[in-house]
Amino acid sequence: xxxxxxxxxxxxxxxxxxxxxxxxxxxxxxxxxxxxxxxxxxxxxxxxxxxxxxxxxxxxxxxxxxxxxxxxxxxxxxxxxxxxxxxxxxxxxxxxxxxxxxxxxxxxxxxxxxxxxxxxxxxxxxxxxxxxxxxxxxxxxxxxxxxxxxxxxxxxxxxxxxxxxxxxxxxxxxxxxxxxxxxxxxxxxxxxxxxxxxxxxxxxxxxxxxxxxxxxxxxxxxxxxx
Amino acid sequence: xxxxxxxxxxxxxxxxxxxxxxxxxxxxxxxxxxxxxxxxxxxxxxxxxxxxxxxxxxxxxxxxxxxxxxxxxxxxxxxxxxxxxxxxxxxxxxxxxxxxxxxxxxxxxxxxxxxxxxxxxxxxxxxxxxxxxxxxxxxxxxxxxxxxxxxxxxxxxxxxxxxxxxxxxxxxxxxxxxxxxxxxxxxxxxxxxxxxxxxxxxxxxxxxxxxxxxxxxxxxxxxxxxxxxxxxxxxxxxxxxxxxxxxxxxxxxxxxxxxxxxxxxxxxxxxxxxxxxxxxxxxxxxxxxxxxxxxxxxxxxxxxxxxxxxxxxxxxxxxxxxxxxxxxxxxxxxxxxxxxxxxxxxxxxxxxxxxxxxxxxxxxxxxxxxxxxxxxxxxxxxxxxxxxxxxxxxxxxxxxxxxxxxxxxxxxxxxxxxxxxxxxxxxxxxxxxxxxxxxxxxxxxxxxxxxxxxxxxxxxxxxxxxxx
Numbered sequence: 242x243x244x245x246x247x248x249x250x251x252x253x254x255x256x257x258x259x260x261x262x263x264x265x266x267x268x269x270x271x272x273x274x275x276x277x278x279x280x281x282x283x284x285x286x287x288x289x290x291x292x293x294x295x296x297x298x299x300x301x302x303x304x305x306x307x308x309x310x311x312x313x314x315x316x317x318x319x320x321x322x323x324x325x326x327x328x329x330x331x332x333x334x335x336x337x338x339x340x341x342x343x344x345x346x347x348x349x350x351x352x353x354x355x356x357x358x359x360x361x362x363x364x365x366x367x368x369x370x371x372x373x374x375x376x377x378x379x380x381x382x383x384x385x386x387x388x389x390x391x392x393x394x395x396x397x398x399x400x401x402x403x404x405x406x407x408x409x410x411x412x413x414x415x416x417x418x419x420x421x422x423x424x425x426x427x428x429x430x431x432x433x434x435x436x437x438x439x440x441x442x443x444x445x446x447x448x449x450x451x452x453x454x455x456x457x458x459x460x461x462x463x464x465x466x467x
Numbered sequence: 468x469x470x471x472x473x474x475x476x477x478x479x480x481x482x483x484x485x486x487x488x489x490x491x492x493x494x495x496x497x498x499x500x501x502x503x504x505x506x507x508x509x510x511x512x513x514x515x516x517x518x519x520x521x522x523x524x525x526x527x528x529x530x531x532x533x534x535x536x537x538x539x540x541x542x543x544x545x546x547x548x549x550x551x552x553x554x555x556x557x558x559x560x561x562x563x564x565x566x567x568x569x570x571x572x573x574x575x576x577x578x579x580x581x582x583x584x585x586x587x588x589x590x591x592x593x594x595x596x597x598x599x600x601x602x603x604x605x606x607x608x609x610x611x612x613x614x615x616x617x618x619x620x621x622x623x624x625x626x627x628x629x630x631x632x633x634x635x636x637x638x639x640x641x642x643x644x645x646x647x648x649x650x651x652x653x654x655x656x657x658x659x660x661x662x663x664x665x666x667x668x669x670x671x672x673x674x675x676x677x678x679x680x681x682x683x684x685x686x687x688x689x690x691x692x693x694x695x696x697x698x699x700x701x702x703x704x705x706x707x708x709x710x711x712x713x714x715x716x717x718x719x720x721x722x723x724x725x726x727x728x729x730x731x732x733x734x735x736x737x738x739x740x741x742x743x744x745x746x747x748x749x750x751x752x753x754x755x756x757x758x759x760x761x762x763x764x765x766x767x768x769x770x771x772x773x774x775x776x777x778x779x780x781x782x783x784x785x786x787x788x789x790x791x792x793x794x795x796x797x798x799x800x801x802x803x804x805x806x807x808x809x810x811x812x813x814x815x816x817x818x819x820x821x822x823x824x825x826x827x828x829x830x831x832x833x834x835x836x837x838x839x840x841x842x843x844x845x846x847x848x849x850x851x852x853x854x855x856x857x858x859x860x861x862x863x864x865x866x867x868x869x870x871x872x873x874x875x876x877x878x879x880x881x882x883x884x885x886x887x888x889x890x891x892x893x894x895x896x897x898x899x900x901x902x903x904x905x906x907x908x909x910x911x912x913x914x915x916x917x918x919x920x921x922x923x924x925x926x927x928x929x930x931x932x933x934x935x
Contacts, residue, residue, distance in 0.1 A: 250728060252756055256735035263742055295724065322727035325720060343731030347738035 242358055242402065243268040243419050245285070247278030247304065248293040248320065253343075257291065257320075260347050265355060266381065266398045268422040275299030282308055286418050287315050288358050291350075292337070294321040294328065302335055309336035316357040320345070355379065362405040369404045371451070371462065374443055376404050385443050392442070395420065399435045403452065403462035412459035436460060474662055478655040485650045493639040500635055504628035505604050509593050512550075512606040515540050515621045516591065519552065520610060523617065529554070529564050537566060540621060550623045553577045557609070557616040577620055580607065588616065596622060602629050664691050668698060681709040721884035725767055725898040729760040736760070770900040773831065774883070777907045784825050784911050788935060791820045791854065791861065794829055799852060802837045810847035813837070818854045820861045821935040824912050832908040833863070835901040836928050840867035843926065860914075861934040864927055871922035880918055881906040905930075 244267045248254040251273055258269040270285070272278035275296035282290055282304065290308075294301035305317055319332045319340040329340050338360075339353055355378060359365060367379040375384045378401060383390045392400065398420050403411060416432050436452055443451050453461045518539045522528050528535070540550040553565040560578065577596070586592040588609050596603040605622040671685055685702050740753040796817065803813040822829075840850045844867030851866040872880070879885045883903040909916040914932040 250732055252760075253728075253732045253735055256732070256739040260735070260739040260742060263739075322724040322731065323720065343727045344734045345731060347735055347742075 242266075242288045242398070243270070243285070243422065244289045244291065244354065245270045245272065245278070245282055245287045246291045247272045247275070247282070247296065247301070248291070249273050249296050250293075257347075257350065260351060261354065262394075264351050264381070266394050266401070267354070268398070268420055268425070270423045273297075275301070275304055279304045279307060281423075282315070283311060283313065285423070286415075288361060288419060289354055290315055290317045291320050291354070292317050294319060294323055294332070302332060305332065305335050305337055314361075316361055318350075318353060318357060320350070352379075358405075364405055369407065371404060371407065372445055372449070374451070376401060390442060395431075396435050396438055396442075399432070400439055400462075403460065406462070408461065408463035410455055410459050410461050415459070474655065474658050477658045481654045481658070482647070482650055485654075486647055489643040489646055493643055497632065497636060497639065501628075501632055504631060505593075505595070505625060508604045508623050508625060508628065509606065512593070512604065512621050512623050513591055515550065515552070516606050516608050516619055519554070519619050519621065520608065523554075523610075523612060523619075536564065540566060550621065551577065551603070552622070553618075553620045555618050556612070557618060563617070577605075577622060580620070585609075595625065602626050604628075664689075664694055668694060672701065675705065677712070680705055680712060718883055722771055725884065726764065729764045729767070733757055733760045733764075767898050767900070770898065770904060773904055774900065774907065777904070777911065784828065786823045786825050786912075789822055789824050789826055789829065791822055791863075792817045794826065795833060795852070795854075795863075798830065798833055798837065802841065802850070806841055806850060809841075811841070811844070811849060813850045813852065815852040816854065818856060820854060820856055822861060822912075822932050823935055824932065828908045828911065832905050832930065833865075835905045836865045836930070839901060840865050840869070840926075840928070843867065843869040845869065848925075856934065859933060860931050863930045863932075865930075866925060866927040868925040869920075870925075872918070872920040872926060874920075877918055877920065881916070 242265070244261055246254045246257055246269060248257070248271070251271075254271045254273065258271055261267040261269050267288075270281060270287075272281050276298040278292070278296065279299055292301045292305060296304075301319065301321070305319075308315070308317070316338040317336065319329075319337045320343065321328065321332075321340065322343040323329075329342075332340055338357055341350055341353060355367070359367060359378065367377060369376045369378070373386045377383070381397070383392055383397065383400065399416065402416065402419055413432055436454075440452055445451050451462065453463070455461060519536055522535055522539070536552055536554075540552045551566045554563045555561065555565075556563060565577070580596075581594065584592045584594045584607055586607055586609055588611065591606050591608045593604065593606050596605050602625045603622040604625040605620055607618065607620050609616050609618050611617075668685070668688065668690065671688060685698050685705070688698070690698050736753050736756045740749060745753075795815065799813055799815040806813050837850070837852075844850060848868035851864075853864045853866070855862045855864070881902050882899075884899045885903075906916050909930055909932070912932050914930060916931075917929045918926065919929070920926040
């Protein structure tokens with residue numbers, strides 16, 4: 242999952258990014274002013290945008306309005322020090338999906354981010370069950386045949402993304418776009434390595450394939466009989 | 468405040484005016500009627516007197532038995548003549564001739580005449596002769612007769628006229644009384660009706676609360692012209708109050724924003740760091756970050772408290788005689804050291820000047836200005852501090868070589884929480900209160916503060932204070 246944080250307090254943005262990366266395995270981009278933030282939000286397929294309101298150059302509500310005006314459906318969580326009800330109502334009415342006022346609980350922010358992303362992929366249940374595999378997006382744990390499997394961050398990220406798009410064709414570009422932040426050096430063959438690792442770790446047995454390769458197009462995660 | 472009900476005052480006033488009008492009119496009408504009634508009698512009496520005069524020289528005219536005078540003066544009714552006459556010589560109390568009337572009874576009326584009414588020779592005077600229940604209208608004339616002067620008095624009863632007048636008076640009292648009574652009942656009602664708009668305005672004002680203060684609900688009301696000044700000044704006052712409240716609200720919102728932001732950073736740092744076990748470098752970094760934010764909050768709280776203090780005891784500043792040099796020199800030294808640490812310097816030309824002021828506040832004032840000069844000037848720039856004495860004022864100019872401040876921004880620099888540009892100030896910290904505090908302090912010292920900025924020369928802050 243890839244998240245954009247538009248926040249002019251650099252330290253705060255860094256902290257949130259770190260927390261989201263560590264606790265939710267998100268790929269996080271940071272933008273510290275309105276202009277740059279708006280550009281990034283419109284040019285990359287983010288799964289969530291965390292938006293401050295009082296920003297240099299372009300104010301947060303304006304960015305939100307522009308995004309919605311241009312037809313971007315990306316969920317937006319407003320993170321603001323303004324606690325006035327009018328501001329919150331205005332933000333929600335302009336198309337934001339949720340809000341949190343500063344100072345906030347980091348755990349709450351992470352939970353809200355997860356909830357927003359589940360909503361986008363239409364997965365209200367934080368636990369996704371695929372055959373013998375159970376992915377708990379809240380506790381970030383994966384069990385296979387009743388046993389917990391420890392996954393490296395990137396593998397978990399890939400598995401979670403594919404699971405959210407269960408039974409759908411996911412292109413390699415989409416995977417790269419949603420799993421890596423702006424600064425990461427992403428080589429497309431890395432995805433193949435992760436996919437092969439996941440296949441090894443979750444072997445559903447003969448006659449069953451967990452991750453199907455659609456040549457030249459991408460992957461499908463799902464219990465599709467061969 | 469003494470609360471006299473205007474309604475009752477007005478009612479009373481109107482009633483008093485009405486009463487005096489009615490009474491005056493009644494008196495005038497009464498007097499006019501009296502005169503009119505009596506004047507009706509006068510020509511008759513005069514004719515009688517003239518006839519008596521004409522007959523006076525005829526022989527036997529003064530003989531009681533032959534005299535024609537009784538037939539001139541009238542008829543005999545109800546036991547006495549309605550008109551009486553009396554003829555006598557000047558200087559004598561004895562009558563020459565008189566109607567048949569006893570001197571001892573009301574006949575005395577005609578002997579003790581008021582001297583004021585004594586007429587000139589051949590002239591007539593008319594007057595009233597009233598005693599108890601006998602009322603007469605009389606004419607008195609004097610003519611030369613034989614060796615002296617004869618007096619002739621003819622009197623006619625004015626009983627009837629007085630009776631008329633009595634009836635008229637009764638009518639006046641009844642009419643006037645009922646008019647007054649009616650007025651007493653109606654006037655308060657009318658006055659109350661007339662005062663309705665006041666109640667309506669009061670009702671509208673009653674609905675004005677803290678929340679709808681700015682809506683100016685008084686503007687669209689149907690208000691009589693007389694109330695307009697009051698309502699207009701009320702509207703103005705409400706607008707001013709609204710503005711003050713909005714400013715206060717804005718200030719509170721800004722203050723809470725400024726306090727929440729470092730708090731949010733602090734909390735996020737602590738929570739993120741404690742999410743998992745970290746190494747020492749991470750913890751050290753988190754502690755450093757935390758300390759930075761705590762310092763930022765501390766500074767902000769200090770500034771807010773300073774503003775609150777200034778707002779609270781506005782005008783009552785404790786001042787002493789201060790030598791400006793003694794105050795500025797140590798400041799300059801410490802700021803010079805700070806500037807030198809980043810490659811710049813502070814120059815200062817001390818001129819002995821004394822001002823009346825509060826030492827703490829003035830130190831705060833120059834600290835804030837110098838702080839800005841160091842923050843916004845180039846790192847290796849020179850800050851020039853100059854003092855100029857005028858007749859009654861001293862001007863301290865702090866000049867830095869910082870970039871130009873856009874002209875449209877200049878007027879806002881002293882606004883609370885105003886920051887020229889976020890990128891310019893966020894990195895250097897500060898919540899935009901330094902200059903606001905500076906302005907408050909300068910105003911408390913009855914001085915002026917100004918900022919000019921030019922791209923070539925830099926930015927100058929002028930502080931003008933009254934000198935001793």
